[in-house]
Amino acid sequence: MFELLKTEDRARRGRFVCPHGEVQTPVFMNVGTQAAIKGGVSAIDLKEVGCQVELSNTYHLHLRPGDEVVKTMGGLHQFMNWDGPILTDSGGFQVFSLSGLRKITEEGVTFASHLDGRRIFMGPEESMRIQANLGSDIAMAFDECVENPAPYEYVKQSCERTLRWLARCKVEHDHQKTLPDAVNPNQMLFGINQGGTYADLRVWHMKETANIECDGYAIGGLAVGEETQVMYDIIDAVEPHMPKEKPRYLMGVGTPSNLIEAVFRGVDFFDCVMPARNARHGKLYTWEGALNIKNEKYKTDGRPIDPVCQCPVCKSFSRSYLRHLFASGEMLAMRLAVLHNLYFYNSLMQRIRDSLDEGSFSAFRAEYSQKLALKI
Numbered sequence: 001m002f003e004l005l006k007t008e009d010r011a012r013r014g015r016f017v018c019p020h021g022e023v024q025t026p027v028f029m030n031v032g033t034q035a036a037i038k039g040g041v042s043a044i045d046l047k048e049v050g051c052q053v054e055l056s057n058t059y060h061l062h063l064r065p066g067d068e069v070v071k072t073m074g075g076l077h078q079f080m081n082w083d084g085p086i087l088t089d090s091g092g093f094q095v096f097s098l099s100g101l102r103k104i105t106e107e108g109v110t111f112a113s114h115l116d117g118r119r120i121f122m123g124p125e126e127s128m129r130i131q132a133n134l135g136s137d138i139a140m141a142f143d144e145c146v147e148n149p150a151p152y153e154y155v156k157q158s159c160e161r162t163l164r165w166l167a168r169c170k171v172e173h174d175h176q177k178t179l180p181d182a183v184n185p186n187q188m189l190f191g192i193n194q195g196g197t198y199a200d201l202r203v204w205h206m207k208e209t210a211n212i213e214c215d216g217y218a219i220g221g222l223a224v225g226e227e228t229q230v231m232y233d234i235i236d237a238v239e240p241h242m243p244k245e246k247p248r249y250l251m252g253v254g255t256p257s258n259l260i261e262a263v264f265r266g267v268d269f270f271d272c273v274m275p276a277r278n279a280r281h282g283k284l285y286t287w288e289g290a291l292n293i294k295n296e297k298y299k300t301d302g303r304p305i306d307p308v309c310q311c312p313v314c315k316s317f318s319r320s321y322l323r324h325l326f327a328s329g330e331m332l333a334m335r336l337a338v339l340h341n342l343y344f345y346n347s348l349m350q351r352i353r354d355s356l357d358e359g360s361f362s363a364f365r366a367e368y369s370q371k372l373a374l375k376i
């Protein structure tokens, strides 16, 4: 299912075959939390901004409209009209970050819905059943995402439990696929590495996780409060223990510079709300660095957001017009900004892939890793 096409040091160029199509890696997945991209962007628009994989959220869709509703409507692909690959997260991250009062036991987590306070139980089996109902191409294992920093002893017990949860996920996932009414009988499962900022726990947990046969492996629990260098150090420690023949996914990361640096360290899959969230606040990415479109200096700037960008927004509208839309509180401001930023992220990954194909990724990294972090 995963084919490694080329490598340049640790960086990898590959292709991954999903039930709903082939994915060229490294890839950035575009986040549609509640089966929509915040900022008024639909699955139709995702095609136009070069999205390969859409990511939706198990926790949110379980709460609303309910995964049974989505299943009744033919699964998430039909429901949101996206015919390409979909990855669903396990719900774990939101259970731990969004919900109020929660109680963790060996069985799973009891938590209060952030919508109405209703008490809900979710464990490995529930997460697998919900993701089976959604019918995504890639399901993520149910894990506990610990905040950084956290005490060593707690992280140790937590990642031991996450390992036991993965074994249960695997059993339930295999079972769900065999059911006669399975929405996606070819759904795949990715395991998740945890261990906080402790390299020894990370390595131990990765080795154990790799012993459980999954279709890919993720590094979770990073970009949750630690310094960027700590994140890079953890990837450096874990990566040698991740199976070479399976895709690697760094969850919830990151800035354009983070993506380049993580590809350099051997990561294949990414997702992050950052490009869309920043867009909604007027922070737009260009190949010279990021700009704030609300800035006074763009008031009569007739250039597009980025003169070299080929996105539908840059082809049609000026900085001056976009600044006006933001100043006027028009919904269109957010929509256009999100479209541009997603296009930028997808084209960044395209250029990373091109440079890997040409054997010039290290030159690409040298030119852009710092530059894209600039504010202009």
Ligand SMILES: [Zn+2]
Pocket (backbone or CB within 6 Å): 305, 306, 309, 310, 311, 312, 313, 314, 315, 340, 343
């Ligand atoms: Zn653009």
